[in-house]
Amino acid sequence: MSMSPFELHRPDDLLSAVRLLEKYGDDAVLHMGGTELLLLMKLGFAQPGHLIDGKRIADLKRLEVADDRLTIGAGVTHRRIERHRDIAHMMPALVSLEKAVANIRVRNAGTLGGNLCFAEPHSDPATLLAALDATVDLVGPQGGRTLPLREFLIGAFATALAPAEIMTRITVPLPRVGARVGYHRLALKERPTVAAAVVLDDRRCEVWIGALTAKPLPVPEAAAVLASSAGRDVTAAAEATRAAVLAVDAGEGDDYRAQLASVMVRRAVADAQPRLAL
Ligand SMILES: Cc1cc2nc3c(=O)[nH]c(=O)nc-3n(C[C@H](O)[C@H](O)[C@H](O)COP(=O)(O)OP(=O)(O)OC[C@H]3O[C@@H](n4cnc5c(N)ncnc54)[C@H](O)[C@@H]3O)c2cc1C
CATH class of the missing domain: 3.30.43.10 (Uridine Diphospho-n-acetylenolpyruvylglucosamine Reductase, domain 2)
Incomplete structure (x- = not known):
């Protein structure tokens, strides 16, 4: 090579x-x-x-933690997020996700922005950040714009980045204090094979499946079950996930993949930890 x-x-x-x-x-x-x-x-x-x-550009390396949001420069490394004490306190799910990304060599060099801009379907942060409804700021020859991550990610290795555009930061709105956030993945090699992210709030719930499809897949049917049962009816949410994945997945091994997704949802709910105040 x-x-x-x-x-x-x-x-x-x-x-x-x-x-x-x-x-x-x-x-x-x-x-x-x-x-x-x-x-x-x-x-x-x-x-x-x-x-x-881009490593000399200070704007890409800012990381700010506030009561209601995390603002993470696109050039912040996985390792820096993983070691951030305030993020660990407020959003333990994000820190445990980051700790499982790749290996320490990749996490030391690899950035959150690089992960999202590369848009490899087997991304851990994309699934949880989509569930949290993060936005991304982009700057290019025509000026700046902000997009929901859910729209920025278009498909496998495809994003809304225009020519000469740079992602500058990722803003993660935090669910209210006490809301539970969970992420669970199955990784056969380094990257996730299938993953689930859940946000359990008394006002709204989110269930997203990662790595099975070209971009993270929302499962509103499962989220509705969890919302109406205050996060308790995990069996029905897992079954709703299985049905939703079967409906989008037409490939070989559908049943197995749908079953794995439903198990990931169960485990993400079990792993969910409360979002704490700063
Ligand atoms: C062995 C291995 C294992 C891995 N395991 C995992 C895993 O378990 N989970 C997971 O989620 N990921 C995994 N990854 C992916 C890893 O997270 C990414 O490689 C890393 O985050 C990419 O960031 P980077 O800064 O190195 O990007 P680069 O390699 O520098 O860039 C990647 C692409 O994105 C573009 N780009 C980068 N930053 C920007 C920006 N700010 N604006 C516009 N375009 C930009 C670049 O031009 C390039 O096209 C793994 C990678 C490897 C090599």
């Missing part, structure tokens, strides 16, 4: 990075942790002539 030659640019600010991406067009790519990108380059699937390294 060897890489074709490229020129490395190391801008200090967002505007310069956007200008470089615009200038070199299809021949340029943003490089953050490089855990996905460099692999693609080594395998010859990507051969950009210009790598725009």
Whole structure:
């Protein structure tokens, strides 16, 4: 495995990075942790002539914790989230999710923004952040815009990113204090094979299945069962999940995959921990 030659640019600010991406067009790519990108380059699937390294851009590395939201720069690494004491206190589900991502080498370099922008279907954060209705901020040649993550993710390796656009931050609105949040995954190798995220609130519930489909799959039928039973009727929610996955899944091994998804929902409910105040 060897890489074709490229020129490395190391801008200090967002505007310069956007200008470089615009200038070199299809021949340029943003490089953050490089855990996905460099692999693609080594395998010859990507051969950009210009790598725009975003690691010097301070705006991408901000991380703010408030009572009602987490604001996480797209260039914040998995490891930094995993080790954040306030996030561990308020949202233990997110920290345990991050601790299970890949291995420590990948978590040290890989960023949350890189994970979401690469849009590999087997992503852990995408499922939980979709359930929490996170939004993403993007900056490009036409200015800035904010999108719900649910709309940003379009399919396998496909997002709403426009040419020369950079994801700058992820905003996670926190459910009310006391709401329970859970995430459970089955990983046969490094990445999740199937996963479920649940948000159990007395006002609204969310149930999302990850990794089975090209992008996280909402299961409103299961969420409605949990909402009307105050999170107690897990058997009916698991059955609703099984039926919903069967309805979208037409491939081989449907029954098995639907069964796994329903088990993940049961376990995510069992794992759910209360969201605490800051
Ligand atoms: C061995 C291995 C195991 C893994 N296991 C897991 C797992 O269990 N769970 C899981 O969820 N993930 C897993 N991953 C994926 C990992 O989380 C991602 O590789 C990592 O988060 C990507 O971030 P990065 O900064 O390295 O992205 P890079 O490799 O630098 O970039 C990836 C792509 O996203 C683009 N990009 C990056 N940041 C931005 C931005 N801010 N704006 C616009 N475009 C951007 C780049 O241009 C590139 O196209 C695994 C990866 C590996 C290699």
